[in-house]
Amino acid sequence: MSPLLAPWLLTLAVEVPCVAALYPGRRLAMGLACALGTTATNLAMNGLLPRWLGTGATWLVTGEAAALVLEGLLYWAVARPRDPVRAFTASALANGASFAAGLLFLPPGG
Amino acid sequence: MRAPIGNQPFLTLLLAAAAAGLAAPSAARANCARPIGYVATVTGSTVSIQPVNFEARGCPAAGGMLRENVATGVAERLADFCGPGGAEPDQGLPYVDECAGPGTYRYGFATPYPCSHAACSTDYFTEVTVPAPDPGCQRSAGNAAPTAFGTPPWGDRQAICTSASGGGCASVPSGSGAVLLLDGAVLLFGLALLRRQRRR
Numbered sequence: 001m002s003p004l005l006a007p008w009l010l011t012l013a014v015e016v017p018c019v020a021a022l023y024p025g026r027r028l029a030m031g032l033a034c035a036l037g038t039t040a041t042n043l044a045m046n047g048l049l050p051r052w053l054g055t056g057a058t059w060l061v062t063g064e065a066a067a068l069v070l071e072g073l074l075y076w077a078v079a080r081p082r083d084p085v086r087a088f089t090a091s092a093l094a095n096g097a098s099f100a101a102g103l104l105f106l107p108p109g110g
Numbered sequence: 111m112r113a114p115i116g117n118q119p120f121l122t123l124l125l126a127a128a129a130a131g132l133a134a135p136s137a138a139r140a141n142c143a144r145p146i147g148y149v150a151t152v153t154g155s156t157v158s159i160q161p162v163n164f165e166a167r168g169c170p171a172a173g174g175m176l177r178e179n180v181a182t183g184v185a186e187r188l189a190d191f192c193g194p195g196g197a198e199p200d201q202g203l204p205y206v207d208e209c210a211g212p213g214t215y216r217y218g219f220a221t222p223y224p225c226s227h228a229a230c231s232t233d234y235f236t237e238v239t240v241p242a243p244d245p246g247c248q249r250s251a252g253n254a255a256p257t258a259f260g261t262p263p264w265g266d267r268q269a270i271c272t273s274a275s276g277g278g279c280a281s282v283p284s285g286s287g288a289v290l291l292l293d294g295a296v297l298l299f300g301l302a303l304l305r306r307q308r309r310r
Contacts, residue, residue, distance in 0.1 A: 004144065
């Protein structure tokens with residue numbers, strides 16, 4: 001199994017419900033947008049970004065901040081009506097929750 | 111008119127989970143980063159060792175790949191004989207050790223990975239067992255026999271470090287706190303603005 005699979009699946013499982021919860025009228029569309037956006041940012045962060053930034057704190061903060069901004073912009077673009085506050089709140093909730101889930105549920109070496 | 115925030119008990123639960131994450135032991139797993147080490151596959155008497163890391167470090171590697179016989183403690187350096195890529199597209203090439211005798215072996219880089227605070231763990235070696243002898247085995251052209259090596263860098267310890275045990279070189283990665291603070295600040299600020307919008 002690819003080592004990228006478990007982080008990706010856990011991130012999806014946490015972030016999609018978070019984003020859907022903040023868009024009660026458009027849960028399906030926003031959940032789908034979240035799944036696509038999160039897939040792109042998660043795989044880019046764990047698969048590509050380390051080649052340029054290594055795996056230290058610079059990579060961690062840069063990758064997570066970029067995910068927060070990019071996913072917020074995606075939700076802002078997709079949602080109707082467009083609301084940047086809600087978009088970035090959803091992105092922060094989803095990314096914070098998935099990061100915390102990673103700390104709690106992925107065992108060392110697992 | 112703005113849409114309501116939505117399911118308040120669900121949001122409360124998520125916020126509580128995020129707060130629990132803030133209080134949990136700090137370990138850097140950016141969206142759950144993977145462990146750094148090796149994945150070994152045994153086929154008959156041939157062992158394929160796939161290095162797994164963020165830098166696509168693979169065969170050939172500076173310093174080479176070591177093989178330690180667990181029973182005898184004898185360590186040897188493999189020839190830089192590389193297998194085909196493809197199984198792990200984002201990884202470097204695997205080392206291939208042909209005609210290994212039956213026994214349990216540890217395979218790892220002679221120059222170990224640096225400890226990565228962001229990974230779940232960073233390992234010196236992976237341990238595999240070759241079950242049976244293969245009397246007719248012949249090495250491929252270009253795959254020289256392993257050469258003697260002194261003492262491998264790992265002793266009996268497999269983990270260079272882990273991000274949650276507090277042992278090895280593990281320590282609280284500064285980036286982890288910054289990420290949680292950033293997400294938490296944006297979230298709280300956004301929720302406050304959304305609440306103000308609803309009151310209007």
